Amino acid sequence: MQTQGVLQHFYDAEVEKRRLKYLLMLEDFFQASKDKLAEEFRKSFQTVCQQLGQQQLLQQKGSIAHITFSMLRTELLERNPLYLVEATDDEWFFDLHPLLTTYDAGWAHHFLEQYIEELSLYSKTFMGAITQADIERIKLQDAHHFHQYVLSLARYALPDIIRCPEYLALERDVAVEIRVGEFMDINEVVYSEDFASKDNEEIKAWLEEKLEGEYPYEVFSHLNLADGHYGELDMRYAFFQKTNLTNCYMRDCLLIGANFRDSQLIDTDLSFSSIHEVDFSNSQLQGANFQQVQGASGLLDRQKWDIPGYLPVRFTDANLEGTNFELANLRGASFIGANVRNTNFAGANLEKAIFSMEAKEYLKLDPFQTASIIWK
Numbered sequence: 001m002q003t004q005g006v007l008q009h010f011y012d013a014e015v016e017k018r019r020l021k022y023l024l025m026l027e028d029f030f031q032a033s034k035d036k037l038a039e040e041f042r043k044s045f046q047t048v049c050q051q052l053g054q055q056q057l058l059q060q061k062g063s064i065a066h067i068t069f070s071m072l073r074t075e076l077l078e079r080n081p082l083y084l085v086e087a088t089d090d091e092w093f094f095d096l097h098p099l100l101t102t103y104d105a106g107w108a109h110h111f112l113e114q115y116i117e118e119l120s121l122y123s124k125t126f127m128g129a130i131t132q133a134d135i136e137r138i139k140l141q142d143a144h145h146f147h148q149y150v151l152s153l154a155r156y157a158l159p160d161i162i163r164c165p166e167y168l169a170l171e172r173d174v175a176v177e178i179r180v181g182e183f184m185d186i187n188e189v190v191y192s193e194d195f196a197s198k199d200n201e202e203i204k205a206w207l208e209e210k211l212e213g214e215y216p217y218e219v220f221s222h223l224n225l226a227d228g229h230y231g232e233l234d235m236r237y238a239f240f241q242k243t244n245l246t247n248c249y250m251r252d253c254l255l256i257g258a259n260f261r262d263s264q265l266i267d268t269d270l271s272f273s274s275i276h277e278v279d280f281s282n283s284q285l286q287g288a289n290f291q292q293v294q295g296a297s298g299l300l301d302r303q304k305w306d307i308p309g310y311l312p313v314r315f316t317d318a319n320l321e322g323t324n325f326e327l328a329n330l331r332g333a334s335f336i337g338a339n340v341r342n343t344n345f346a347g348a349n350l351e352k353a354i355f356s357m358e359a360k361e362y363l364k365l366d367p368f369q370t371a372s373i374i375w376k
Contacts, residue, residue, distance in 0.1 A: 006129040022115035023305045030149050038157035044103050049166035052087050056171050065090040065173035070183040071147045081109035090173050105150045112146040151180045152308045154190040194219040204228050276310040282317045290325045297332030
């Protein structure tokens with residue numbers, strides 16, 4: 001078999017199954033340890049904010065507009081899992097005096113190192129046909145899979161972290177974006193705020209145009225968008241904190257990762273929508289319709305790996321009185337501190353969903369649901 005054929009056979013027969021093995025190991029570790037990892041991420045983020053605050057106090061730094069965490073592929077080749085953290089003004093990469101520091105993502109890339117070490121050892125059975133350069137090329141190609149968990153951790157941790165005094169004390173631009181990605185390459189928004197003045201009616205009209213690809217990652221916070229017709233929209237990872245969405249039609253929406261913290265969605269219809277990873281913490285959801293929504297946490301199929309398993313939907317401290325969750329898939333969702341008086345969970349998948357002990361007297365569940373819940 002020629003060298004190229006050997007390499008292709010190695011990749012088809014060995015690389016994919018071993019990569020899946022270590023990604024599943026990382027998945028299980030991440031889901032079990034995400035709260036501890038979030039606390040470590042918080043400490044690192046607070047240190048960045050403290051350094052920025054000191055620079056601003058000395059008038060060495062202006063208003064912050066971007067904080068970017070970047071994976072460095074060249075460092076990974078040296079078995080160094082440090083991410084570059086850059087805090088910049090509205091000039092972003094053209095800021096002449098960015099704050100530069102690092103974040104240690106060894107918890108995720110440890111699994112990448114184990115995976116590559118196993119590949120390297122097995123490659124020796126091919127009698128030199130698989131070179132170290134081939135192994136390093138595979139490492140660089142596959143690093144982004146493991147990097148996705150750093151992205152997931154930031155999404156999970158930041159909604160709580162940005163309320164820390166170190167961040168709130170910073171002089172911030174009217175719009176701030178926190179991003180995670182690769183150095184001088186593709187990155188994604190994991191948290192965004194925009195305090196620029198916006199006209200409620202203009203935003204409502206724009207949403208009701210139902211334009212393709214326009215709404216993911218957008219900031220709709222602090223707006224009154226009540227009584228709107230927003231069905232079938234793609235609003236993945238959009239930010240709706242402290243927004244009034246009372247009596248809206250949002251059926252069949254793609255809402256993965258959207259942030260509705262501290263918002264009003266009273267009597268709003270979100271039925272049949274995808275709500276994986278959505279945060280409804282401390283929101284008013286009385287009478288809302290979540291019938292047959294899809295919001296299960298974790299991997300949907302462990303036989304293959306496309307993206308990290310979904311984070312739990314959060315209804316923490318939300319008012320769910322009279323809310324309809326009939327036939328909803330809410331595996332792993334958090335209902336800690338939620339008001340569940342007269343809440344309808346008929347036929348809902350509540351496997352490993354977390355409820356406060358105080359909710360027991362109000363919940364009307366079947367025996368299977370009751371046995372599958374985690375009580376806190």
